[in-house]
Each structure stands twice: as C-alpha cells, then as structure tokens.
Amino acid sequence: MKNLFSRTLQITIVFLVVAGILALALGGFFGPVSNAVTRSLVGAQTWFSSRFVALQYLLTSSRDVAAMREQNIRLQAEVAELQAQVIQLQQQAAEREILAALVDFSRTHSEDTFLAAEVIGKDPSPFLHYVIINRGSNDGVRKGMPVVTNQGLVGRVTAVIADAARVQLITDPASNVNVRLQNAKTESSLVGSLTGDLTLELVQQNVAIERGDLVLTSGLGGGYPPDLIVGQVVNVRARESDLFQQASIQPVVDFNRLQIVLVVVDFTPVDISPLIPAP
C-alpha cells in the first residue's frame, strides 16, 4: 500500500514537472535555452550536412570528370574528323574550281582537243624545271605536245612512258619559246632560267615595249600552237650599246601551284632541226 502511494506520488511529481516545463516553454520562458540548444543542433547538422555534401560532390564529381573527359575525347575525335572532312571538301572545291576553269578554257578553244592530267611530281634535280604528269602514251600523250592550263602556257612533253610523262616547263633554263608581243606586233624569244624567271630576248631596239604588254606564243618553229598566253611584261632593259633589248616576263601560270594541266593532244609539233644548218 505504501509502495503504491509512493509510486503514484512519483508519477504525479514527474507529470507536474513535465507539465510545468511545457507550460514554461509555451509561455516563452525557455527561449534563450531553446535557442542555444537549437543553434547547437543546427550547427552540428550543418557540419555533418556540409561534410556529406562535400563527400558526395567528391564522389559524384569524379565520375563527372571521367565522363567529361570521355566526352571531350569523343568530341575531339569528332572535331578532327570534321576538320578532315572540311579539308577534303575544300580540296574538292578547289579541284572543281580548277576543272571548271579548264572546261571553260577547252570550250573557248574548241578547235583543240585537250586531255586533263594531274601533276604528280617534280624533277629531283633543282637545276631543271620539269614536272611529271599522270598521263602517258596509253592516253595518247606524245613527245612534243604542248601543255597548258586555263591561265596559259605551261610547257611541253619531253618524255613519255605508258602511264606518265615528263613536261618541260617554260621556266626551265633550256626552254626557248617563240613568242610575240600582242601590242608591239613583234616576235621574239622567251627563255627560262635557273631561278624560274622568264626573259624576253632578241627584241629589236626600235620596238616599243611597255609594262603590262601581253606575251603570246607566235607558233613559229612549230613547237607550240600560236596565240597561247604566256605572260606579261614587268620590266624592260634597253641599253643603247646592246643590239637587242630584253624584258622580264611575269608568267600567267603559277608554276609553284600546278595541280591539273591540259595536254593539247591534237597538236603535232614540227621538228625543224634537220632544217637548221649545223654550226
């Protein structure tokens, strides 16, 4: 009986204490204590949370970096592939431009028959200005045939095998082309040089040569067909003590960028060497 009374008293006291605390708390008397406890809890929560987020970021971000690296490699490969395509397309566009110009040229010169050929090499000797083309006797190319581009005269075929031919450029030191000046109505000789410069020689002193005059093949000698554009006069050297005057010629063809050329296959060169008296 005594134990039961004591227990009931204990419960009542605990209830009253709890009720009192609740009443004080609800009445706002525990504000500072509550705030302090809350702040500590929030601080602890914040600490744990921030560490967790940091850890999570670390774990997940490493996966992102790997994924990004993978993506980067894939994109770089894609960019490289696209760049290769762009270069290929640019090359095709350039070739198409050249071919269109050549077709246009062959249409305007419908009296001649042309065969397109690609330049595949250059003479190994730096003393000689020759190129190698990928058309030969199988395609109807013969020794002596003139070679042109849409811009003008390139040279002539000097050696032929089945599927290739060697072309002597007009800039070769041993090259000699009979030409005429369009405005001056005079004929002379155009020679090449080691450095690739073209010089007009054997022009009589009384002929007026002007800068910008067009130089065309004359057809004399039978080596080249007439009226092919060769170049323009850029500089005249006339001295009274000399028998003839000379002129530097700027070729219309860019010999450093020769890619595709046209062989004039219906032109038969005339060999006049038997008619030239031996010295």
Place this chain on the structure above:
Amino acid sequence: MRNLVAIPIIILTVILQSAIVSRLPLLAGSADLSLVVLAAWALQDGVETAWHWALAFGLLVGFVSALPFFVPVAGYLFIALLARGLQARVWQIPLLAMLSVCLIGTAFFHMISLGALKILGAPLEISNALGWITLPSMLLNSLLAIPVFTMVRDLARWVYLPLESE
C-alpha cells in the same frame, strides 16, 4: 634476305623526293633525299651493299629526272665512295662524317650536273647556280642529315644485327 628491304626503301625515297621534297624549295634549291639516305646507309658499320644502293638510286633517279643518265649514277657512286672512305677513317664521329658526306656530296653532285647541262647547251650561270641552288641545297641536306642518319642506323641494325648474332 633482309637486304631486299632496299628495294621498297629506294623506290619510296625516290617517290618522296619527286612528290614532296622537290616541291619544298629554299630559294631555287631543294634537298636531295636520295643522296642523304644513301650517305647514311653507306656510313653504317657492317653495311656491304652501299654500291648496290648507289647504283639503284642512280638508275632510278636517272629514269625519273631529265638529267643525263650518267650524272646521277656517277654522282651517287661518288657519294658511296666518299662515305665508305670517311667511314673507315672517321668512324668514331659518324654524325660528323654524315654532315661531311652530305656537304661534299651535294657540291660534287651539283658540279657534275652543272657541267653536264652546260655541255648539252643549257645556258646556266655558275654564280647563280651556286648562290640560288647549291648553297640552299647543302643547307637543306644538312638539316635532313641527322634525322635520316638516325632512321637509317635503326634500319641497318635491323638488317644486320640479327644475322651477326646468329
């Protein structure tokens, strides 16, 4: 049997020379890859096929080029001779020997080219040829000498060392 590797290498060298190297001029000169490869091959220890290489290079370049046929043949045989001579004497410093062969070989090759073309009637000026072609070509060949020598040395080791160890 491994000596047969010379055939594709010589052909490839001449193709590279004609298709690429000759199109990369310095002034009016250009490097001679065939000359440099031949010099490097002839300077390697234990190589006994330098003369064969010289003849093959000479014939092939003579076929591709408009130079008179005997010029590349004589030129490359001289380079093999020079390289073998120097290899016997300056074997301790192969790179020095390589540079010497390239410089002297280029000068000799250009000299006989020039002589032959002048005899055939090409109007060439020696001073122009020297300043615009020979000196730039010597420089380009010297630049190619060391990398080509290294590659050819590896090739020579591949061709000869296994046979010696057997």
